[in-house]
Amino acid sequence: MKVIEGGVCAAKGFKAACCEANIKYKNRTDMAMIYSEVPCECAGTFTSNVVKAACVQWDQKLVYSGEKMQAVVVNSGIANACTGQEGFDACEATAKAVEKELGIKASSVAVASTGVIGMQLPVEKLVNGVSVMSGKLEGSIEAGTNASKAIMTTDTVHKEIAVTFEVAGKTVTLGGMCKGSGMIHPNMCTMLAFLTTDLDIDRSLLQEAVSRVVTDTFNMITVDGDTSTNDTFLVMANGLAGNEKIAKKGEAYDDFCEALFYVCRYLARKMAGDGEGATKLFEAKVVNVRSKEDARTLSRAIVASNLSKAAIYGCDANFGRFLCAMGYSGAQFDQNDVELFFESEAGRVQVFDKGTPVVFDEELAKKILGSGEVTIYVDMHEGTEEATAWGCDLTYDYVKINADYRS
């Protein structure tokens, strides 16, 4: 497997475009489209929130129906959630506009939205945006990058990656983009992430791979504990790599899963590190746990705790807060088994040793916690399972961004 330049346009046959539709943001792009020259097998995972945005419900129908997918239209600024029938009508109007412009079936067009909940989308602007973008679809790396910028809301950096891997002598490409950065506590998948690949694969195997990989990547990040109404993760596979179709599990399937895991983990970490107001990536690695489920629960509880996150922001090695979060997570354990360490490129320091606080070098701890990526490493000494979760620090800027997001 090799990391290459690019994102959603890296794989064969995929094009992208974006435009300034003026939906809510001014003087920036706020609509993007991904298009495949041929219809794709697809897979997806969606928010577990019972209040699902109209676009999530539209996409679920498409993914679960077995229909092929050929385009995705995304807008930022307004989430199209809690919008009643008018919201569904906006999804349909968007898909129909693509049908009219590109001559593909409306039922093969996925839609996704991110932004304020409870506001109606301006349908005319959406339809006009589709028309503009349809005229300038391109397969260049730049077109993919621009699309990844158009879907940003409070994100401070765009997020994309592409890799190649071999399937029985054929080079397959997998690329993707995503956006964060608030209301992030994915459960089934994350805010918005779109992957494109020219792999030829059976649809049910694609869905299985996606669901499996999501569990330890996008579902292990949190910014604020708020599971969005709009979380959508879509993968399109158009088969143009010319590989022998993957129709059963085996080496080729495993190679794809490995590439998929790499790409999803990269994007998930990027999203966590670019959480609203964040100054650093905050990783919790919990090892030697009784069960995989407990390992996930413990690591997620640590990165989700407001008090842990504030301590990380302040470079304060207040390790009791991490133990406290583990304690209320729901996992059962004995504090007398637990060892805690802080780690970063600046070094490693032990702070808790099986029930008892360790006298540690506060200066070194401060330096470690001052790094751009900080890990809390927890050895439970109770089993063999492990998990890693990613979050970010809690800062003044998080409050600032969210105290008046609508204006």
Place this chain on the structure above:
Amino acid sequence: MKVIEGGVCAAKGFKAACCEANIKYKNRTDMAMIYSEVPCECAGTFTSNVVKAACVQWDQKLVYSGEKMQAVVVNSGIANACTGQEGFDACEATAKAVEKELGIKASSVAVASTGVIGMQLPVEKLVNGVSVMSGKLEGSIEAGTNASKAIMTTDTVHKEIAVTFEVAGKTVTLGGMCKGSGMIHPNMCTMLAFLTTDLDIDRSLLQEAVSRVVTDTFNMITVDGDTSTNDTFLVMANGLAGNEKIAKKGEAYDDFCEALFYVCRYLARKMAGDGEGATKLFEAKVVNVRSKEDARTLSRAIVASNLSKAAIYGCDANFGRFLCAMGYSGAQFDQNDVELFFESEAGRVQVFDKGTPVVFDEELAKKILGSGEVTIYVDMHEGTEEATAWGCDLTYDYVKINADYRS
């Protein structure tokens, strides 16, 4: 029932004292003691966090053993959590010091601590503090008030209340104090709360009343979603009111439960409104829900959401965040049944009507959200149950307080 002046010294036979033990804070009181002239029946609820502070384990033993309780010693500054054997030794040394000074059994002395986790208590200072306080125990209102001030950490106001009620012609008094204000997301009970009453009541009935009342009072508040290692709620009943002992359920028991509910609700609301960095009390009332459990889940999810809390801070009627929090809470419902309103002394405004956003008066909404106590009122139209939860807004000061709490 009548609200009267005072707190833990209001009921007959209770005394209190406090002192400057210099445990962590300087130039302020940081130890308090409550003492009853006669041994008390007692009841308690404790944190559900599996990482329990040494003092919590000490008190659980006392409460569950059936032993009578005669004194409580509390310190602020250090939590005595994650402190291993040395932490237990500190509890024992404190109780033994009381035994020596006051001639009561060490096994009848409860201890409680609040502050930084993972630091050892200075035992000599504790023992000296007990000696000082033993010499100045008083039953005055002022002594109770001073005790409630000594247990504060990041609290900005002390919290106490007392009421009287009649039991078959006898006047009974119930008083209490508590402290917040961070790491508040009680599950079984809250940070630290102590009630004293001169009621004569059977111990198992007392425990039953306490457990029942906690569910809809202390367990319905949240400041930051972090369930502390130290949550302790203790009730001491010394029987000096001279009422006919309450030995079974009936009118007298119900009257006591009513007073207990009033006192606990008052203290719980005070704690939420004085959450770390808070500028206002944030209440969520959810009515016409399918089950009591769902009603509690929905109302707690709303006040626990960082995004809801930040919107309340910014007086931003961004109602989608509240719906989003309800959606990921775990309760099942149809968004097309739901109505949402914001309420305060400044008025009432509907923002969501059964699946569709309402065009509302933004000026009025801003005014309502600018009040010191803000309620979001949710009508689910799906059943008959209801619940109310209390929290506070998320502010810059919350981050400031917690980014470097130890220094």
